[in-house]
Amino acid sequence: MAISARDRIxxxxxxxxxxxxxxxxxxxxxxxxxxxxxELIPAQFIQDIRCWRNEIEVLxxxxxxxxxxxxxxxxxxxxxxxxxxxMIRWVDNLGAKxxxxxxxx
Numbered sequence: 001m002a003i004s005a006r007d008r009i010x011x012x013x014x015x016x017x018x019x020x021x022x023x024x025x026x027x028x029x030x031x032x033x034x035x036x037x038x039e040l041i042p043a044q045f046i047q048d049i050r051c052w053r054n055e056i057e058v059l060x061x062x063x064x065x066x067x068x069x070x071x072x073x074x075x076x077x078x079x080x081x082x083x084x085x086x087m088i089r090w091v092d093n094l095g096a097k098x099x100x101x102x103x104x105x
Contacts, residue, residue, distance in 0.1 A: 009100040011086050018080030020051065022088050022100055023072050030065040044094050046071065052087045053077060080104055 008023045024046065031043030046067065051059035058077055077086075084104040091097050 007098050007100040009088055009102045011102045011104050013080050013104055018077040018104060020077065020086055021074045023070060024090055024098060025070055028067055028069045044092055046090050046092045049090045054085055
């Protein structure tokens with residue numbers, strides 16, 4: 001199942017460290033919600049988020065059903081310089097994937 005919305009990423013060098021802000025476009029269904037007909041909506045949630053800086057993995061986040069719809073994450077990475085490439089990749093429990101990339105200017 002494909003997710004049609006786009007993920008957004010912003011990165012900024014702040015006080016010598018890299019600040020990463022990412023908004024992931026995902027419905028994050030818990031499997032307990034119901035649709036208009038009263039039927040359960042199947043669970044669909046992000047399980048794994050990974051971050052790479054210049055092709056080196058620097059962060060892994062494990063999520064579950066308690067994570068909000070369209071989750072927002074903000075974190076800092078030690079150091080950084082102009083030209084660094086940051087990539088975020090997520091995978092959900094049904095195999096859908098998303099990627100967001102940005103270059104530090």
